[in-house]
Amino acid sequence: xxxxxDYLLLSAALFSxxxxxxxxxxxxxxxxxxxxxxxxxxxxxxxAFARQLGDMTGQVYVFFVLVVAAAEVxxxxxxxxxxxxTRASVDVDDADNLRG
Amino acid sequence: xxxxxxxxxxxxxxxxxxxxxxxxxxxFLPPERKAxxxxxxxxxxxxxxxxxxxIHEPNPQAWQGMxxxxxxxxxxxxxMLLIAALxxxxxxxxxxxxxxxxxxxYALLLTSTLGAMLMGSSADLLMVFLGLETxxxxxxxxxxFARGQSRSQEASLKYFLLGAxxxxxxxxxxxxxxxxxxxxxxxxxxxxxxxxxxxxxxxxGAGLLLVGLGFKAAAVPFHTWAPDVYEGAPxxxxxxxxxxxxAGAFGALLRVFMLALPQxxxxxxxxxxxxxxxxxxxxxxxxxxxxxQLDLKRMMAYSSIAHAGYLLVAVAVSAAGGExxxxxxxxxxxxxxxxxxxxxxxxxxxxxxxxxxxxLALNDLAGLALRHPLASAAMALFMISMAGLPPTxxxxxxxxxxxxxxxxxxxxxxxxxIGVLTSVVSVYYYLRVVYYLxxxxxxxxxxxxxxxxxxTAALVIAALGVLVLGILPAPVFAWTxxxxxxxxx
Numbered sequence: 355x356x357x358x359x360d361y362l363l364l365s366a367a368l369f370s371x372x373x374x375x376x377x378x379x380x381x382x383x384x385x386x387x388x389x390x391x392x393x394x395x396x397x398x399x400x401x402a403f404a405r406q407l408g409d410m411t412g413q414v415y416v417f418f419v420l421v422v423a424a425a426e427v428x429x430x431x432x433x434x435x436x437x438x439x440t441r442a443s444v445d446v447d448d449a450d451n452l453r454g
Numbered sequence: 455x456x457x458x459x460x461x462x463x464x465x466x467x468x469x470x471x472x473x474x475x476x477x478x479x480x481x482f483l484p485p486e487r488k489a490x491x492x493x494x495x496x497x498x499x500x501x502x503x504x505x506x507x508x509i510h511e512p513n514p515q516a517w518q519g520m521x522x523x524x525x526x527x528x529x530x531x532x533x534m535l536l537i538a539a540l541x542x543x544x545x546x547x548x549x550x551x552x553x554x555x556x557x558x559x560y561a562l563l564l565t566s567t568l569g570a571m572l573m574g575s576s577a578d579l580l581m582v583f584l585g586l587e588t589x590x591x592x593x594x595x596x597x598x599f600a601r602g603q604s605r606s607q608e609a610s611l612k613y614f615l616l617g618a619x620x621x622x623x624x625x626x627x628x629x630x631x632x633x634x635x636x637x638x639x640x641x642x643x644x645x646x647x648x649x650x651x652x653x654x655x656x657x658x659g660a661g662l663l664l665v666g667l668g669f670k671a672a673a674v675p676f677h678t679w680a681p682d683v684y685e686g687a688p689x690x691x692x693x694x695x696x697x698x699x700x701a702g703a704f705g706a707l708l709r710v711f712m713l714a715l716p717q718x719x720x721x722x723x724x725x726x727x728x729x730x731x732x733x734x735x736x737x738x739x740x741x742x743x744x745x746x747q748l749d750l751k752r753m754m755a756y757s758s759i760a761h762a763g764y765l766l767v768a769v770a771v772s773a774a775g776g777e778x779x780x781x782x783x784x785x786x787x788x789x790x791x792x793x794x795x796x797x798x799x800x801x802x803x804x805x806x807x808x809x810x811x812x813x814l815a816l817n818d819l820a821g822l823a824l825r826h827p828l829a830s831a832a833m834a835l836f837m838i839s840m841a842g843l844p845p846t847x848x849x850x851x852x853x854x855x856x857x858x859x860x861x862x863x864x865x866x867x868x869x870x871x872i873g874v875l876t877s878v879v880s881v882y883y884y885l886r887v888v889y890y891l892x893x894x895x896x897x898x899x900x901x902x903x904x905x906x907x908x909x910t911a912a913l914v915i916a917a918l919g920v921l922v923l924g925i926l927p928a929p930v931f932a933w934t935x936x937x938x939x940x941x942x943x
Contacts, residue, residue, distance in 0.1 A: 362633075369626055376619050385615055392622035396629050403633035412632060418580060419625065422587045426618055429594050433610050440604055446615070449608040452682040 361402035368395035382434050382444040393423050462516035462523035465506040465531045466571050472498035473564035480557025491560045492546040499539045506531045515577060519639045522577035525936040529787055530574030530705045537697045537794050538567040543912035544802045545690030551904060554600055554688060562592040563694060570698050574705030579628045579638040582706045586624065586670065589702045590617050593695055597687035609686025616669065616679040624666020630659030640714035652721040660725055663710060671703035671762045674735040684755035689808055692751060693801030696758045697794050700765070704790060707769050712783055717775030726773025730865050733770050734872050736763030741876040744883050750804055750814045753883060757840060760880060761793055767869045768855050771862035778862045780935070785854035787934035792839070792847035792923050799916030800836040803829055806904050819887060821896025826903045830891045832917050839920045841884035842877045847923035852877060854931065
């Protein structure tokens with residue numbers, strides 16, 4: 355059996371990749387995908403901890419996170435589409451009207 | 455599910471039903487009658503306030519330990535319903551003038567209110583997360599509500615990307631705390647942490663929770679979204695968001711940090727110091743950057759960051775435990791109510807002055823006192839309150855926070871000192887607004903004050919709130935002290 359710590363390390367690595375992508379990439383869609391990667395890394399953590407602790411709570415969490423992530427996708431893509439319609443670009447560096 | 459569970463949840467249930475009702479009714483109302491939705495929402499919020507006042511039996515583990523219905527949740531529900539009601543009164547005519555009136559606005563605003571209420575009464579980290587998302591997702595949409603304006607779209611995109619990022623960080627914090635302790639129920643967590651020593655996993659988890667909530671509360675260094683979003687979003691949304699997101703975030707900070715994490719231990723002094731550093735940075739940066747802002751919404755954004763700093767002082771010193779924790783909790787609750795009145799009031803005056811699609815700059819206020827003496831007097835009152843000068847709510851709010859800090863040892867002393875000094879700095883930019891209102895000759899006969907009876911009523915309520923809390927703070931402070939019974943075992 356694969357020990358839980360391996361899953362946790364994988365999850366931490368995925369989370370870090372996602373966080374780096376969200377902070378470094380300039381395309382709004384890629385940033386968004388990176389955030390989804392972070393959420394799914396957390397899901398892996400929940401499941402791994404649930405197995406380690408022999409407790410179902412962590413598994414149930416995953417369902418809630420999936421639903422929340424779906425709601426975020428709906429709103430996020432709508433926002434990105436509406437930006438693309440007016441600017442024909444989803445580069446976050448182009449969104450620089452607001453600064454001070 | 456038992457009857458007592460339903461009673462404990464009744465204010466939230468009313469708001470949920472109300473949001474759905476508004477969404478459905480919107481389909482059947484002709485465009486010129488959309489203002490009805492605002493009236494219906496107000497009535498529903500009133501019903502929720504009554505239901506909230508009628509809950510007497512505390513139920514700390516309602517819905518199988520998901521929700522807590524106690525003195526603190528009662529207070530938070532009251533403040534949040536008040537915020538929603540005042541925002542609705544302020545926004546209805548503004549939306550019409552700006553051509554933004556659509557039924558979804560009200561449904562989204564109510565959903566967001568529901569999320570904040572859930573955060574303030576959560577008894578489980580899962581509930582905090584769900585409340586946080588229910589609060590945030592409607593706010594992402596609302597800040598992009600002026601779809602045609604590229605500023606509003608940009609605000610929405612920035613808020614969404616950074617908000618979703620911070621939610622993911624917050625969620626990872628929950629996962630680590632769950633892994634370290636095996637539970638996410640806040641009461642069980644507090645019991646377990648009393649006996650076990652702090653593991654690195656737990657410390658990392660608590661740190662990530664703090665980052666996630668710090669984003670929502672716009673604490674430095676997680677504040678970068680706030681000025682842009684406040685500036686770009688429609689002003690009625692900015693007003694709502696500035697207060698509601700803060701109330702929700704501090705509701706969660708209170709539940710997680712002040713009530714669940716242990717006090718007077720090594721872990722407590724660790725997170726107390728961490729929050730203290732954030733508070734100091736937030737107060738300093740918020741106040742100093744606000745000094746150079748000429749756009750009024752941007753200035754208010756930095757001012758709200760600064761206020762988040764003062765609120766964080768209360769969170770930080772509560773780590774000292776004992777009587778200090780009780781004082782800090784009451785002062786946080788009092789500050790939130792004072793902040794509600796003065797911020798919504800100030801934004802309310804700006805709303806009435808704003809022209810289509812343009813933000814107000816400081817210059818636009820020049821000489822306004824001659825043309826609109828009452829509105830100027832109200833604005834001056836709110837600014838004086840924000841600066842923390844007596845006899846206003848802002849003075850006592852800061853007074854209580856700093857006196858709680860002074861009873862908390864060296865960390866508290868330093869924080870109180872920074873707080874007082876930065877408050878002095880803030881007097882400059884708040885009173886500069888008053889100076890422009892009263893002592894600058896008007897360059898142009900703009901902007902035009904668009905009076906409306908609902909907005910005027912909201913401004914009167916806010917002004918009365920600021921004055922009553924400033925002259926007779928004792929009854930409200932006594933009310934917030936009911937929360938003491940929960941903090942002091």
